[in-house]
Amino acid sequence: MAKSSSQFLCSECGWSGSKWFGRCPNCGEWGTIEEFHEARVTPTARGGASRTTAAGAGVTGRGVGTSAGLGAVSMKDLMRAATDTTLQPAERIPTGFSEYDRVLGGGIVPGAVILMAGEPGVGKSTLLLETAGHVAATVGVATVGAASGESGESGKSGESGEDEKPASVLYISGEESLAQIRMRAMRIGAMQENLLLASTTDLDTVVTLIAQEKPALAIVDSAQTIHSSRVDGIPGGSTQVREVATALIDVAKAQDIPLLLVGHVTKDGSIAGPRTLEHLVDVVCQFEGDPQTALRLLRAVKNRFGPTDEVGCFDMSGEGIEEVKDPSGLFMSDGTDAENAAPAGTCVSFTIDGHRSLPIEVQTLVTDSVLPAPRRATNGVDTNRLAMLVAVLYRHAHVNLLGKDLYVSTIAGGQAKEPACDLAIVAALASAAAQKPIPRTTAAIGEISLTGQVRPVPRIQHRIREAARLGFTRILVPRARGGLRYERPGEVSIVEVSSLADVVRELKLS
Template sequence: MAKVKTKFICHSCGYESPKWLGRCPNCQQWNTFVEEIQEVTGNRHAGFSHHSPLTSDRKAVPLTTVESKEETRVLTNSVELNRVLGGGIVNGSLVLIGGDPGIGKSTLLLQVSNQLATKGLKVLYISGEESVKQTKMRADRLGITSGNLYVLSETDMLFIEQTIQEIKPDFTVIDSIQTIYHPDVTSAPGSVSQVRECTSGMMRIAKRSGIPIFIVGHVTKEGAIAGPRVLEHMVDTVLYFEGERHHSFRILRAVKNRFGSTNEIGIFEMKEEGLNDVANPSEVFLEERSMGSSGSTVVASMEGTRPILVEVQSLISPSTFGNPRRMATGIDHNRVSLLMAVLEKRVGMLLQNQDAYLKAAGGVKLDEPAIDLAIAISIASSFRDTPTRATDCFIGEVGLTGEIRRVSRIEQRVREAAKLGFKRIIIPRNNIGGWEINQPIQIIGVATINEALQVAFD
């Protein structure tokens, strides 16, 4: 008779412990251990006593003898999705997409499934959360009528593997991985062991058969994908679907991609007929900009390989409390505090008794050093209640001594600003030279934050 015992697993990193611990010794997270029942058989782990025959694909070979070639990709009708994936869907890849409930993950994957099915590919859409009729109702709203799209409502991992072997689809979607369970694992669906085992099974299917598989992952209240952290390490690509549920725009961000650039983003707009690509996101982010208002600047930020122009807004007001407030949306809070300290020390602005509220308009998140100059100019504009020129764009990293440091890919940023009609662009002086741009835009190089302020408010 099998011996039944329990173990405690950290749902953040998958660390196992024979007893409950308040803090995980591996990832240092608190209150992450959950108890699971483990069934141990007498000869489950046979060690090295059993030797399987070494086939040609299991032998170690010199790296120089391995043939490398470009991955075969399948293009969808969505230009934004193709860009985020690095140029299309790679055969045999395992892609994880996460996002808040109701953000549009199932809608996006159902539309992609229909696009591939209309090209003659056989697509299998497996839903563990909805019945076949519910999936059909969503498909009717999206206008999906392809006969190559197969739908299955199932949560049993073994039955899913059998169905894939019978149908032999060219593309598979699992919605979602937290609802799938393996009968040989005694824990409940969604637990660390179940998610890890089911994802491992999906990975074996994808690599063995060459079928690209998209799996949907739930997220925690902090915004991270639920389940063990090893889940993100196992898959080839991790995508986050972001955005406000009450706003129409959605951002698809790649945080891991073995076949393309990381931190690439795609912009979508949610409409009644589904998700549509946004061809020019810079224009969308700037279309509601208020001209002539203080505290508003524009920065050309790089998101992966794409330059995007985003409006940075600041509101500086006298504080009525002893400790002034510092709030930021879409911008790192520590970066704001650092830049305010630089302005106070190097420029002489008395900001220690001022509340500061900053925002990156449009719901985009900015996290690169090149946005420093735009943030600093925006804070100074709101503090002085003096607007900058509406046709100015600011790029540069601000150092602690007040210097403006060079940034990468300056040509692409300048070209994007010129394309949208900006007349001047203020960049680091060290970035000038070595490149040419045939655009009607004035390029001004600055070396310090004081020079940038003089140019911005001349």
Template sequence: MPSKTPVRARPGYRCAECGWQTAKWVGRCGECQAWGTVEEVGAPAAARTTAPAVVRQPARPIAEVDVEAARATPTGVDELDRVLGGGLVPGAVVLMAGEPGVGKSTLLLDAASRAAGAGRTVLYVTAEESAAQVRLRAERIGALRPRLLLASETDLATVLGHVEASSPDLLVVDSVQTVASAEVEGAAGGVSQVREVAAALIAVAKRRGMATLLVGHVTKDGSIAGPRTLEHLVDVVCQFEGERHSRLRLLRAVKNRYGPTDEVGCFDLSEDGIEGLPDPSGLFVSSTTERVPGTCITVTLEGRRPLLAELQALVATETAAGSARRVTNGLESGRVAMLLAVLQRRLGVSLAQRDTYVATVGGVRLTEPSVDLGAALAVVSAVADRPLPEGLVAFGEVGLAGEVRRVTGVPRRLSEAARLGFRSAVVPVGSLPSGGGPAGLRVHEVGSLAEAVAIAGLLPREGRDRG
């Protein structure tokens, strides 16, 4: 009787992003809808057990673990240290992502220069530009330091060789998507290559206790390019944001194992380099002192930092066209359209046949619901052609029923408004404790949009005052 040949398990395919499995190759993942992430995996290996190894260093009580080796060292860039939670921890790997031209390389070159100026050895590996190009940028921003070493390499093995030869305290790799390993198939930037490069750099960083800064690319929708495991492997993930026509740059920590994730760093990017902005509120408020209809100051929270921003509205005369235009800049168009519908339905403000333009000052983008009240007051002020009272700020979320809902961080918002000289504020009802607001700031608590408009002097007065 012929013996039966054992049947080998057929290899399958798995998505490198989410782990979705399929029996045949497809170009697009059926779970996360990502393109080009489905890879072939071999047949499952037979189950085996791992023999226990000899323990060289026994486990210790957690209270006896030395924490001095994990103390953060300041980078010298205050706004970067704010986001990182005090500085760079030895062995920490930070991934900084952002759109092209936003200033990632300039910021990291400035941080590397400051670290080298403090006596630390820094290795800056550029895989996108030549060494001469980086040298010209360093000269322009004043980042030339003797202990700042520069290497232009794209091969992973060569990069690791530079690390062994120079023994740096800080490693900067620009960028992780342009470095490739000869031992892995595929072009640089592919899923397998990015995973291998990141794993090798993280391993050498942990082994040597070397802080590492990695520059990452982003996709069209703004997410970090490469496999999702890249964000899980690193210790800190930072997102660098900014509009091309604006000098303002915001740095946010999406993930941070050593500090908070609700801090935001503000920077000013110019031809001479990049500088931190410890007090950026003045960038988003117009410098004119004349009271103009259609403007309102609001207070938004970027992380835990309160920022004052000016909202401007312009409502044109009635048009003969069938539908009026709705143009927004710096605000979500859908939310502004909702506010206009609430104003027309709940307050009787005629807007159906009138072109309406709502924008922010300074190019800042506001997505927090707390700016609803300020935007609504700016529109009503534009329709009435009457300016709001001088020294007034307003914030609060507006609902479809015309109610004003509470928002978070009210004490911080009011303290920032009082510090900058504002004398009155319109806030949602129930936002303050019995003690009231800061000294010198009169706080008006309102429960509806009609009350807020009345306090602003645009309708018969209602509402309650607390100061």
């Protein structure tokens, strides 16, 4: 009989301990500690807890196949030299989104387990269901093409592929019924004949479905809703999430099936459940976005098969999620006047997100204040940073905004919190105060120090090239140091400034 031990678990952050606390010692939340009994499951009860993959060896998984045992495999079969040419990487599976493929490093690696996390309602399930539709369409065409090629070669049109199952994509949901999943698939255009849908919360059923169908791609939505009857604990608890993740990883690795796993997040934005969940999987993706805007950003926090500094841009609509291959236009307004100048109080900067340089348009409004304490309202700009820039602007450029109401915002939920956007913020403030517009073809990139100096920022040459590509002809940048010179792409005019006084003079805002 399996032994059990009494422990206490925090339902918010996953902390576990042997004593009860009214307040969680890890996350500080009150009333989240609950007692549970964690069963210590033996390998026999688990249906085999190890996985062995080798030439001529059996595969042992949780309820998947039968174990050949290490006794049937020589140690030589378990090892391969690093120079062995038979260990070639499998071809990646395209997701149907070039932005998603770039974040993953070129597509989905067979046998990889990818964890997708994000806030509720951000669009995780929609993105994965749409991905399932794209992959199902791709593997369906490939299967038909392979079958027709085999039949033409063998001359037996009725026999080729008769014993082979067509490649499929399996989407398992523990949150929605089959009718609800199908309704969403119809809305986003993900209906495919070889897209299989299942609705269950039982771990054994999920593992059996994946093992029997052997799909080209399996999606489980979500890890916190699946539970195992072999261990104690509520669904979503640390014990259950660890058991579910281990079982799904076992079957994915043993069958070489790529698995997309949805993970919930807590109130502070971290992935719910034990931290070991992120260590077990191969890739951890974070799907971010402001619920008030349609912009969605996909980042790879951990990636064993590619970079972790890429970002993918998506647009959320009623018909599903669309990728934004060139997000430059999202963060800039398109209104211009006859003299190709933006309204007073606007300036464009360029921020770095991963390997991508994005334009950020800063808009400001300066009005006389009728309040004892002038109002400071920001959107996409750090309020404390704005207060510092206003003080520096007054002290070193003699532009007095201390008694004014200031409203600073960016376009379409863009974030101008990087220090490289300081120069654009002060330029926009000075433009709004002087009621003199800055030409739309002018951009400003640089950090402002407390002494009023314009300091260099990382990867500035990359920002300059992106500005030139978008049609900017005049770019204000920090003065190059050490005798270096900036590379000037095309006919772009590079204006080097060293202080706020230079900025006001160059933009003719005094």
